[in-house]
Amino acid sequence: MVISLLKAFLVGGGICVIGQVLINLTHLTNGKILVIFLLLGCVLEGFGLYTPLIEFAGAGASVPISGFGCVLVNGAFDAAKNEGVVGLLSGGLAAAAGGVSVVILFGYIIALIFKPRTKTK
Amino acid sequence: MKKAKNLNFEQSYIVEGFSIAGPKEDKGNLTGLFDEVLDDDKCNECTFEKAEVAMFKKALYGVTNKAKLNVDDVDVVIGGDLLNQIVSASFAVRNLSPSFIGIYNACATFAESLLLGASLVNSRCYEKVMCISGSHFSTAERQYRYPLELGVLRSPVSQWTATGVGSTLLSSQGTPFNSRVTGGRFGRVVDYGTYDVNNMGAAMAPSAVDTLLNFFEMNGKSPKDYDAIYTGDLGLLGSGIFVDMLLKKGIDMEETRYNDCGGMLFSQKQMTLQGGSGAACSALVFNSLILNELKGNYRKVLLLGTGALMSPVTGFQGESIPCITHCVELSAGEPL
Amino acid sequence: MxxxxxxxxxxxxxxxxxxxxxxxxxxxxxxxKSKHFKNIILAFVVGGLICVIGQLIIEFFVFLGVSRVDATGHASSCLIVIAAILTGLGVYDKIGRFAGAGSTIPITGFSNAVVAPAIEYRCEGLIYGVGTRMFFVAGPVIVNGVSIAIVVALVRWLFFLYC
Structure with a gap:
């Protein structure tokens, strides 16, 4: 278990370092960084490379947003194998539906409870 | 290129100035100089936009009370802020008796209102004019950047929008003891092709240089004719560029006391990186520090209000940032 | 100065x-210039720690008898909820102020990007405020992600069928 935690720390931290180097060099904004890493995950999974990384590093590869891209591609590909074109179109979002629904639900609930506060730093 | 004349005013007296600042601004370098400090920058309102309107109202009544006048005695209010359709300033004067002129020149709004106000009282169109300008960190942040709760790394060249409102009452009637707006120059829009929306200081510095050079060329003066020169909100980096560019054009700011309102408003410990910005910045410093200094220390002072005239839309469409600088010349009254 | x-x-x-x-x-x-070294170290540590928390949650679900694949999905959802609450409490933006990519790239950053505008635009009402603005930072992620994923999956599927 300690080994798996260590792997998650190193791989997850490593992915964030790539992102930070990108931000430092190009001054990309938040939204663009998220999109770039998501696309990176999609493309890597297109070559079948991201699932082995998740098997190796666990949360280290599945928690970064690139893991979300991998889920989308995997979902679409697996559904396409079973259901053809219909699966291709619906499989991606279906696989990611859990995460997206949780985000929307909690976004709503939190917005009802909390108010924005001023930054002091 | 044909150049417009400088403005000269004979009877634009400064009656009184009032500043209201947010809690963070009061913890900076100008602690204790503001007339009123908010404990809570939401002013017990439910949104930050309403809080900004409330701040404007406090400044509006604050300056008239300080001058022992009523708001009804003011002929016209000239003001603006950073929000779309300058709502804060115009909402603050709704159903009040003075006429209202809404203006927008981003962070140069205050200098613009002073020049316009001085022109109006000098020409005897109006007797009493109020110049008011301000901004709020939380409303500006949402409009120009990100939601408040979004975790982002701030760029090392970015500035911090100041929270506060400054108001100044000008009059065509005054005594020799009153400080006066003696002249100035409306700037032209200058764009040196800066695209980084975080780097306002670098975008605005060339416009400040342009206005100051034209002002000196037209009146034949130099920095040593002034006790102090203040720029609006170039920030630390921007004011460095400003001084360096002027030096390369043969004007040495070491001959006078030069300071930047944005650079001096916050202290380094407050993590504002390059300092303050926003329409409140020069309005706050002018109505606290500069007016105080004019009551004894300094005889002649220049205020250069700097503004970056971009919007979030133009940024996304890949436009560079055009900037403007208005120059206001002030002179102290007879010492009491 | x-x-x-x-x-x-x-x-x-x-x-x-x-x-x-x-x-x-x-x-x-x-x-x-940006403080490259400091920024990168902070991104590494914070990003790594968030993934470690994710891994701990996965191990917890596996311990409860959930399959590892399902546990991975559950862990992401749990992190989303934690980040949403931290955003509401006004903590997440303070982490992001220092950690940069370390707090942006993990799924928690996605959650923050959805919840922050939701809170911010609450003042404009639940329909035109929260409803329309919730995805104005994170929307591009869903839009681009779903589109490109379908294209990538199509290519991979065609290879799978004919090669």
Whole structure:
């Protein structure tokens, strides 16, 4: 278990370092960084490379947003194998539906409870 | 290129100035100089936009009370802020008796209102004019950047929008003891092709240089004719560029006391990186520090209000940032 | 203030004249640079720690008898909820202020990007405020992600069928 935690720390931290180097060099904004890493995950999974990384590093590869891209591609590909074109179109979002629904639900609930506060730093 | 004349005013007296600042601004370098400090920058309102309107109202009544006048005695209010359709300033004067002129020149709004106000009282169109300008960190942040709760790394060249409102009452009637707006120059829009929306200081510095050079060329003066020169909100980096560019054009700011309102408003410990910005910045410093200094220390002072005239839309469409600088010349009254 | 002026003068001494043509390179020469090393270390540590928390949650679900694949999905959902609450409490933006990519790239950053505008635009009502603005930072992620995923999956599927 300690080994798996260590792997998650190193791989997850490593992915964030790539992102930070990108931000430092190009001054990309938040939204663009998220999109770039998501696309990176999609493309890597297109070559079948991201699932082995998740098997190796666990949360280290599945928690970064690139893991979300991998889920989308995997979902679409697996559904396409079973259901053809219909699966291709619906499989991606279906696989990611859990995460997206949780985000929307909690976004709503939190917005009802909390108010924005001023930054002091 | 044909150049417009400088403005000269004979009877634009400064009656009184009032500043209201947010809690963070009061913890900076100008602690204790503001007339009123908010404990809570939401002013017990439910949104930050309403809080900004409330701040404007406090400044509006604050300056008239300080001058022992009523708001009804003011002929016209000239003001603006950073929000779309300058709502804060115009909402603050709704159903009040003075006429209202809404203006927008981003962070140069205050200098613009002073020049316009001085022109109006000098020409005897109006007797009493109020110049008011301000901004709020939380409303500006949402409009120009990100939601408040979004975790982002701030760029090392970015500035911090100041929270506060400054108001100044000008009059065509005054005594020799009153400080006066003696002249100035409306700037032209200058764009040196800066695209980084975080780097306002670098975008605005060339416009400040342009206005100051034209002002000196037209009146034949130099920095040593002034006790102090203040720029609006170039920030630390921007004011460095400003001084360096002027030096390369043969004007040495070491001959006078030069300071930047944005650079001096916050202290380094407050993590504002390059300092303050926003329409409140020069309005706050002018109505606290500069007016105080004019009551004894300094005889002649220049205020250069700097503004970056971009919007979030133009940024996304890949436009560079055009900037403007208005120059206001002030002179102290007879010492009491 | 004075120090920054001197530093600009020092760095800009190679420029005899500053004009519209060379202004961009002049600004680049005199502006302060990002603290690369500090930023990268912080991104590594914070990003790594968030993944470790994710891993702990996975191990917990596996311990409860959930399959590892399902546990991975559950862990992401749990992190989303935690980040949403931290955003509401006003903690997540303070982490992001230092950690940069370390708090942006993990799924928690996605959650923050959805919840932050939701809270911010609450004042404009539940329909035109929260409803329309919730995805104005994170929307591009869903839109681009779903579109490109379908294209990538199509290519992979065609290879799978015919190669």
């Amino acid at each position: 004075k120090e920054r002026e001197d530093s600009v003068k020092e760095k800009g001494r190679d420029f005899n004249d500053v004009n519209m043509q060379n202004y961009k390179s002049y600004v680049f020469a005199v502006m302060p």
